Amino acid sequence: MSSPTLLRLIDEAILPSIILLVAKFIGLVFIGAYLQLSIVGIFSKSVVLTTEQYLTLNSYASFIMVMVYFLAFAFILLRGFKLHESHISPKAMHLMVSQGLLEMVVSSLKLFHQYIIWGLFSLLTAATLWVYAYNGLIFSWVAGTAVLGSVIFQWLIVLDIEHELRLSEIDSGHHLEILE
């Protein structure tokens, strides 16, 4: 039996991995079709493209990938801010119960593992895109968008964690008052 934390991290890492790969692949297919490019092979040097075509295709497909990833990340954060079991509002809780969506309410344990993985993935994606942009393999605005988005998401994660810490401090203070 492996470490429960590790298993949970692996579990949480599968979805963002799939999202990144599928979004990039779909982006390549759609942009390739839109630009009427004939792509012979991927993961190889046999791609029949001029450098300009490659740059356009790779940039826009990566942009789609980043946007899809950020959309999913925003959903995770929205759950963290609004449907976190530690501070969900009674109104939201009532709505979730009445709509049969109680599974949408997320525990701190699950949420913080998700934050680690999704945050790490966004940083790695932004860093990789930055390296590609530096080498002229992708438009720099795509890398810039990824870096900016990633930084904003990290900031939102920190905000939520700090909010959670304040709540736990208030809770522990309340306990002390009762004990006194």
Added chain:
Amino acid sequence: MIEPFRNFLLGLVFLLLLLLTPLVAVGILSPPSLPSTVLGAVAYEVKIDSLPETYEYTLPQRLTNNNLRPASYRATIVRVEGQNPDQINATLYFEDSNTDTVRLMPGDSATILLKVTSATGAIETYRILYQITAE
């Protein structure tokens, strides 16, 4: 004791592999390869008593325009022809980099410097053959 540790290591490796996904996803489409191209051997005649030390060489537009990523160019001496070729020390280097290689962006031009020194000191004429390679 060993089995939990082994499982932990396996899990760690698996997690690290998953963390490589962004690199794989971004690099899913390989850039078009630009094969190492010899742009041609160039013969340059030098006279020991009046050495021209610089030689302007502008890279072909075909390569500089089609290659949006930075490309490496290398200038190498192929052969020295003349009366005492062993006495001739010829070196090439790009003005910007002070080495025999340079990385250029589209539209850039490069100046190759040719430096020749002779141990004989006599007035002799040599042919310096060099080539430019692009990668």
